[in-house]
Amino acid sequence: MKYYSYFPGCSLEATAVAYGLSTKAISGPLEMELIELEDWNCCGSTPYSSTEDLEAICIAARNLALAEKTGLDLVTPCSSCYCTLSRANSQLREYPELRDKVREILAAAGLEYKGQVRVRHLAEVLFNDIGLEFIKSKVVNPLSGLKVAPYYGCQLVRPTGFDDPENPQSLDLLIATLGAEATPFPLKSRCCGGSLIIPEMDLALGLIHQLLESATTNGAQCVATVCPLCQTNLDAYQGIVNSKFKTRYDLPVLFFTQLLGLALGIAPKELGFDKNIISAERVLAPFTTAARSVRET
Amino acid sequence: MGVKAYFMINMKGGGNGHADALADLEAMPEVEFVAPVSGQYDFMVKVDAPTGVVQVANKILEKEWVKHLDVLKIEPHIPKPFLEEVCSIPSGESINWCAQCGMCSASCPNVAQMDYSPRKIIALIRAGKREQVLTSNTMSVCASCYLCTARCPEEVKITELMHALECLAVRHGLRGGRTPTTIMHRAFTESIKKNGRVHEVGLMFRFYLRTNPFAALRLSTVGLKLFSHGRMPLRARKIKGIEQIKAIIDKAQALGGA
Structure with a gap:
């Protein structure tokens, strides 16, 4: 321990x-x-x-x-x-x-x-202290075939960070450890606007739009984030982005810990999937039923 | 901060009670330092004279042991040049390394919305354009993504500079709530001062009340969705150590500056 x-x-x-x-x-x-x-x-x-x-x-x-x-x-x-x-x-x-x-x-x-x-x-503690090998040994419900955009955002990797400030890899590796596939995501360490969503909403909406576009065109079924602000901006404001830019994004934005928990066989309810505004139910259906049966056995 | 002055002082009675006189001078709030001297005078005193040199001199002359006082020198208060002021803030000194290459401006996701790009801001600081810099919107649209900082070949801490400039603008009253970002920042700090934590619902409520309550309508769907998903607790939590927060803020304000 x-x-x-x-x-x-x-x-x-x-x-x-x-x-x-x-x-x-x-x-x-x-x-x-x-x-x-x-x-x-x-x-x-x-x-x-x-x-x-x-x-x-x-x-x-x-x-x-x-x-x-x-x-x-x-x-x-x-x-x-x-x-x-x-x-x-x-x-x-x-x-x-x-x-x-x-x-x-x-x-x-x-x-x-x-x-x-x-x-x-x-994220750094999981990567460096706990280690991918150990995490892999605990995966009972591999998220095989799930395409995940690894979203690092800014302040995990900059100004000081444990990974490359512009092309980080740790979250990609973690996603692969869970059996899922990390999609290419050129904007993986770009800004979502952060708290500017309140005073400068249109500015932030433009940034969020670019991120959703980059994730979607690269084939992601969902986004994994490491930051509360990134999650709220991409999830709760996706509807406003859609009406502003005449788009139809329906991309679930999950905390990387939610995906990790699912792969460890933890019940979705304990992982707070019901708190996500863009529902991940459709995308995660094959794995949530598996999580339940893994847990029951 | 006011004018500084140096006084030369003679004692009555040929220097008896020198130690008491020294202590008497040092106890005055206006006195910055006292140096005992030998020869024609007994003390040299440096004073801070916010209300005027004459008032402070008279206050010293009222002391019964003082025989004579001469004004040696008066230093008028000159405000620090802007560049020096910026460099005196932690991280601000890093602008000395700027080579004006423009990598920061090229990397900034919000540069198109800025009055002056980050590179221009540094050039303006060096040119001493205090008001032009501090009234610009540049700092207000910086999202603190640190891409400029990560890419700067001279290791200038540009994002930190933006925060420092925002603080200076607030301190000099040069924007005092004229941009929505400053109003949001103030609502945020008030939340911490009151509860020790930030209450997101309260923060947004205060922000829209002070700016444009109608803009909140556009957001009502977001608010409702967050609320219905259990992501917006209505009650603010207060930490137990709120008195410590208050003591910290009072003391920081008394000491001032960063």
Whole structure:
């Protein structure tokens, strides 16, 4: 059993509730113990660091200080939390004057951060710590023939990441491990617009349209994502994209943990498939019945 | 920040009670440092004089041990040049390496919507065009995808620069909510200050109320779908350590800057 401090992030309690459910569901069979960080706060994300940067770093650093006490690596499934918490970590390492200031500020809240926590993304942990070999050995319901577009988005691979910033491969390999086929996806690490979907909706819709087009023309039956924002933008806004661009996309957008859970034989209900707006039922039908029978035997 | 001034001070009674006088000066909030000197004077003092040099000088002259005070030098407050201001922000210093190759602009997915491309923004900063940069929409349409940063051959942290410029614009009141992105950012930070977490429904509600409530109609189908799929809890959650968040923000505001 491997132990981690777990940082779900705000989205996993709301728009990305399926990501939280499926992450929890796969952790047992993959022998990971994800211990939720006690009383974590929002990482601050891009909006805070674009408003008041010193406050933003301190808000993120509160989580790092709490995590340091556990002595475990801090793992998050959210790409934005991953990017923001890693950024705070590296800024504190790189700029001693800033570090002194932040220490003084944290002390006002009775906290201390020495700078010893490693911030990690769930996808990287699965790839590097758990390993594809081990995952393969746990696959009881191979997703044979399923064509999946591997969507990495931005902040898992940039600015710092464990994979190539423009042509990453880890998710492709993971999809293949599950018995499915990773389709070519030239826009695999391109932007979905992120939180600009709220203030600059038309701009973001254009980006989402390009992504859906690229995935569809390359023969994908569904998209696998590693980020709550990517999932919401591609799934919940697909209808608006269709009316704006006169298209007829009907492409399910799944969290990679949902597909992983299905291959591990976990019941669809536990993986939150009912939370997906574009239903994956038609595409996943051959595997969901298999998951049920695997589980019953 | 105001004007700085240097004073030379003589003591009464030939220097008796020197240590007490030193402590007395150091206790003044306006005093930045005191240097005991020998010869004609007893102390040299550097003061910060936000309300005027005369007021601070008079405050020192009121002390019963002071015999005489001369003003040595007054330094007028000169605002930092824009380039220097940007470089003093963590990551901002990286613009010194920019070779103006334009890889950032060529890589940006949203460059077509920007007033100035990322490359031009850097050129404008170097030319000292503070207002032109900080009132532009460039930072507001940056989606923080970091493609520019990943591709920059000189390792300029362009995305970080965009965040820093957005902060400067807010600090100088140069946009103060004039773009929808800034309004969204503010609603987001308010949510954290209040609850320690972001409540997505509350965030969107506040955003559309402050911008265009009718635009929300276009989104009502998205909202309903998210809600009916159990993805939009209506209640906001508050963390237990909200007092820590408040203490952190108060202290950060007191210290200021990044």
